[in-house]
Amino acid sequence: MPQDSPAPAPNAILAPGAVFVGGGGAAHAEAQHLLLKYGNRHGLIAGATGTGKTVTLQVLAEAFSTAGVPVFLSDVKGDLAGLAKPGDPGGKLHGAFAARAATIGYDLGYTGFPVTFWDLWAEQGHPVRTTVTEMGPLLLARLLGLTGAQEGVMNIAFRLADEEGLPLLDLKDLQAMLIFVGENARDIGLRYGNVSAASIGAIQRQLLVLENQGGTRLFGEPALDLADLMSVAPDGRGRINILAAERLMGAPRLYATFLLWLLSELFEELPEVGDPDQPRFVFFFDEAHLLFDDAPKALVDKVEQVARLIRSKGVGVYFVTQNPADVPDDVLGQLGNRVQHALRAFTAKDQKDLARAAQNYRPNPAFNTEAAIREVGTGEAVTSFLEAKGVPGIVQRTLVRPPASQLGPITPDERAAVIAASPFGAKYATTIDRDSAFERLRARAEAAAKEAEAVEEPEPEFKAGRRYGGNTVPAKKPASRSSRSDSIAETFGKSLARQLGTQAGRSIVRGVLGGLFKAR
Template structure:
């Protein structure tokens, strides 16, 4: 009987009692990337679960983007009462697989923090280049964004969240005249365009993605105490409804992984494996920056020991530049009801090394649930001949968890204390507000150098804008005469103090701490 692992790789399935037809994904080529494709209901999720179990059993950490919630069952042993036990047992006997149920070490993640530990990064770590590409900025707008980042670095203003970036852009726009000789023209139109595009990200939930504590990639690349690789499952059911936010997350994650991991050449097994379920949702209307980044990563990141596997309905869903990098393939059934379906079926068959024993195109059309045609890299990285394969049953539960099960697993996670509680600390928005408020106080106490009431009104308005929750209504500006006294009996300092107290409200005791978002600077 065959287990989850063979001597050289992950056991995927077989064609019957003849063990010569057993199909395995060689661990030494696990970083050469792969594709799992097939129509809805043909068994892609089972194949994904089987591969994740195999990599984990070999000690390889795994990352899964779970679009429908079906993969959470990896954390639970066995099948549901009245489930597919008999069918799985029959399939296991047919292919010579030793079916024994067990759970796998799983950590749940969620950008929104509802179905797992929050995933956060900072605006600074995202950087102006990735943000500009993601937001599809023009050359002039990208230049303004770079000025904002450069000025923040020069003045020691941390850009941790979108509120910081908005405040910094407003500061750059209002200081355009003073900055022009140093950085060139800064148009209010460019600043406004960037702010509007940031609003799109905010509306999709990006305020929860930009914050701290930062995600440490090492926490996704862990092994359990028993030596099995940790399986990190990102809850993506809600996330996929926000395509720009998903693109933001993916750009950052791939970039961080690519930049942080050292080159290791051709390892005996991958050090990390990514699975992106429902990949067609990722590529539909994706920004070109995302496609360029994924293509770059697919070409270069394998030398860092990382494998990327796309799970989608048809190979046509994946851009050709990326498809050509995917060496390990599992193709479930495709239905050819329309002319387009027939073309996609033909293209899918053409991507496999032919087997003289059967027609690949006919086999793909006739496959039943749980069956697939497979081609895995063999010795020297040569694509294997396509074979009809009956995919082995999973050891863990097939299907989603009930909320009580998921919450219990999250509560027992060793990483909850590190990520569940957001950290708020002063950054660009608060420091700009404090700087401006100090300037106003000095002017009110000592008198303006030019005696301009317009200047005081502008500075007070700016201070209100930078304070989290501030109201920029000009009517809140205290009326101050040129002699330095208010029209009432209160002194200037008292009038300003009362106005500022009303502005800060209950936040006075928090010393202008960061507001809506967290920040993601790592503790070094």
């Protein structure tokens, strides 16, 4: 199988404690290396379409895997699946690759890598899921494009779910919880602030849009286990986790939010490791501009915080995008290892962005950085990697080494073989639907309906005003109002029971709750 291909010789991709990126040859600098010790200091791969960003991403993923570092990346065009298969010595690209390898003094050898495929739709990889609770209200608000008031309602729903013991695992749990909040808006408003029906309705509409985009598949169990992403193959190489993102790119906000959730989970779950000799995990965020497009400041601040602190947990984050200007300055300042492919300057804005990109590098007296970024060809880049003590290296013009794995996609049969051989297939194949908010609220509503029916139908032998043995039996006293000690859930049940005591109340249940709580 491709993932069982023998690992390349240690000096083919790695120098002692470093990743070989490229360089050397006439008019180019000596060999350029990314020091593994600073691999968790994050990085940037930028450049216009068709300039070689995907190959650079593939080359770095291979090198980290060879060093025993697990990698996560998203395959937005289907090109990166070739990591699972060795390059072809008889292929049409071999001649160009061999010539480049000779130019930069690289011993070209082909090999496949241990790859695990993941897919939100479970079509081109193992299904990948999280729970609504793990996603949290902030990221959900970003995913749904909520206003400040609507985000506040979302926070209330999460808080009440926690207090009432109502697990939020999938979308139907969240939808049921929002109805619960809407039915109890008056009681909830006294404690947490006003909850308007308009806000509830707007959130529900956005959830419907998310369902149509495939969001239902994202939420549920079994949720993705980070330990599976961070596993190492039997031969000691780190697994390369590839998310099939071609279809996912049709819902860019879903794509960006999922990757940000994954990054946040790594930040929250992993322990501090200080300053390791090499990263524990490397995360490539392709099409990174989607993360920051129209993002609220709170979200950008969170990304900056994660980028600043997650490196002490041994995680390196590499943003892949067309233009460094796509990344906010506060985040860009955290990216110590940089590979800048060509930028085109056709407009005044392009020229301004080009000049700005050049200013991010430590100058090299041998050439003009701005001119070099404009002039480098496909597969060539302007690079700067952290040196001893974390000092930025002088900018260099670098020929990126050829990949050892296949450049381009693999066949469906080859992908299916890799998926079948994966150790994670059985774990994620079957969806689990545990007892959670949807089921528990449905049970409460059904119990309230039965209680209301009992209230409506008094026992025949004890009807009010009937005389038995000369004594008049008094009418049954009406149910008392909820006490202040009642929980919101108890108040909800009693209020609902009273409503159910009338024909109008029964209509409310059928119209408002019936569609939600019917068997699915």
